[in-house]
Amino acid sequence: MASQEVKLLGFWVSPFSIRVEWALKLKGVDYEYIEEDIFNKSSRLLELNPVHKKVPVLVHDGKVMAESFILLEYIDETWKQDPLLLPQDPYERSKARFWARVAEEKLLEYSFTAMCTHGEKKEQALKSAVEAAEKIEEEMKRNNKKFLGGESIGYLDLAMGWIAYWLPVWEEVGSMQIVDPSQFPATTAWSKRFLDHPVIKQNLPPRDKMLVYFHERRKILGGLV
Amino acid sequence: MADDDQVILLDFWASVFGMRVRIALAEKEIKYESREEDLFGKKSDLLLKMNPVYKKIPVLIHNGKPVCESLIIVQYIDEVWKDRSPLMPSDPYERAQARFWADFIDKKMYLPSRRIRTTKGEEQEAAKKELFEIFKILEEELGDKPYFQGEAFGFVDISLITFSSWFHTFETFGNFSLEVEFPKIIAWTKRCMERESVAKSLPDPKKIWTFSVERRRELGLD
Numbered sequence: 001m002a003s004q005e006v007k008l009l010g011f012w013v014s015p016f017s018i019r020v021e022w023a024l025k026l027k028g029v030d031y032e033y034i035e036e037d038i039f040n041k042s043s044r045l046l047e048l049n050p051v052h053k054k055v056p057v058l059v060h061d062g063k064v065m066a067e068s069f070i071l072l073e074y075i076d077e078t079w080k081q082d083p084l085l086l087p088q089d090p091y092e093r094s095k096a097r098f099w100a101r102v103a104e105e106k107l108l109e110y111s112f113t114a115m116c117t118h119g120e121k122k123e124q125a126l127k128s129a130v131e132a133a134e135k136i137e138e139e140m141k142r143n144n145k146k147f148l149g150g151e152s153i154g155y156l157d158l159a160m161g162w163i164a165y166w167l168p169v170w171e172e173v174g175s176m177q178i179v180d181p182s183q184f185p186a187t188t189a190w191s192k193r194f195l196d197h198p199v200i201k202q203n204l205p206p207r208d209k210m211l212v213y214f215h216e217r218r219k220i221l222g223g224l225v
Numbered sequence: 226m227a228d229d230d231q232v233i234l235l236d237f238w239a240s241v242f243g244m245r246v247r248i249a250l251a252e253k254e255i256k257y258e259s260r261e262e263d264l265f266g267k268k269s270d271l272l273l274k275m276n277p278v279y280k281k282i283p284v285l286i287h288n289g290k291p292v293c294e295s296l297i298i299v300q301y302i303d304e305v306w307k308d309r310s311p312l313m314p315s316d317p318y319e320r321a322q323a324r325f326w327a328d329f330i331d332k333k334m335y336l337p338s339r340r341i342r343t344t345k346g347e348e349q350e351a352a353k354k355e356l357f358e359i360f361k362i363l364e365e366e367l368g369d370k371p372y373f374q375g376e377a378f379g380f381v382d383i384s385l386i387t388f389s390s391w392f393h394t395f396e397t398f399g400n401f402s403l404e405v406e407f408p409k410i411i412a413w414t415k416r417c418m419e420r421e422s423v424a425k426s427l428p429d430p431k432k433i434w435t436f437s438v439e440r441r442r443e444l445g446l447d
Contacts, residue, residue, distance in 0.1 A: 065325065067324070073324065094297050097297045098297055101297070135278055
């Protein structure tokens with residue numbers, strides 16, 4: 001059997017590359033991690049992902065793939081051991097894909113924008129972020145299992161995992177509140193359970209470094225956004 | 226799948242996203258009821274109930290349960306009616322590639338294609354440039370293959386072919402010829418149009434042109 005060589009190009013604070021690491025670690029897949037400086041992109045990254053020039057990039061036995069949600073599905077289809085990340089039922093699977101998209105396109109976009117802006121722009125982004133969070137809260141309430149994937153962590157937990165750890169950092173950096181625990185009990189409870197999972201707990205970037213990083217990003221992007 | 230399956234598609238005749246679902250349903254020979262939404266007037270209560278998050282078409286309602294977002298719907302259709310005309314490859318790596326290109330098309334094509342017909346001057350020129358960049362990448366990816374996924378028509382083709390009903394409109398507003406600039410894409414378009422599922426799912430490009438002109442007038446651009 002040919003060697004199962006797995007490489008992951010990532011960035012230490014990227015929620016996109018970390019969610020792929022979570023998936024690999026949950027499945028017990030060995031991989032070589034390669035840190036990329038996204039502000040000084042290597043020729044290797046540009047060669048492997050010429051279309052988007054972004055991390056994460058997964059290389060499995062020489063096969064190159066990109067886009068974190070797509071990588072989660074690839075990992076699940078290739079390494080079929082537990083935990084099964086995607087639901088088995090096509091309707092449930094379509095819902096998982098849909099809510100992953102909502103969290104990414106709405107909550108993540110607007111939260112990040114709200115963090116980096118001020119005044120009217122910030123207020124608008126904040127409002128939209130809260131609206132998105134409210135819809136996600138409804139879904140969280142509807143799911144009365146330990147995780148969105150059921151008893152074990154699944155695709156949607158990994159897709160939304162940034163909410164548990166990155167969002168509170170962005171809230172602090174942006175002096176704002178989007179997920180108020182008293183208003184979002186289900187999301188808050190899910191976040192705590194998610195972060196308590198041994199694999200997740202051991203694979204989070206240091207919070208103090210994150211604060212420094214995002215304060216810097218806010219300063220730089222604040223002028224442009 | 227059972228013959229008493231109830232399949233409803235909430236759609237809009239000119240939507241490239243709605244067209245994708247039409248093609249997938251046709252490929253699988255699924256009987257369904259199509260309901261036209263009045264997007265510029267009033268959205269139906271059913272649409273607002275079935276897609277409260279985005280309030281957009283297409284929405285597939287299968288035995289009362291809604292599926293939203295065109296590419297998610299196409300994958301759903303492929304997975305439920307898996308006994309015929311597969312739209313996705315079976316190999317995980319090829320599936321990842323197919324999803325990547327469908328995602329690229331989904332993320333990149335719509336906005337510049339909209340701006341080229343709803344703006345003018347410098348903004349329109351910038352949109353044209355962006356569109357060219359995207360077509361260039363797609364022409365390169367297609368290469369000499371008959372379809373994006375190789376020998377078989379599939380998911381990536383469905384993601385892109387629906388824009389072809391708008392090609393004449395882009396060319397006229399942007400003052401260029403796609404056939405001259407991107408011959409492989411145009412050859413591929415003609416090949417796809419030979420499929421009944423595609424031909425019967427796409428509107429007449431002339432109707433799309435008239436629609437765009439009307440919209441432009443409504444926006445006060447000409």
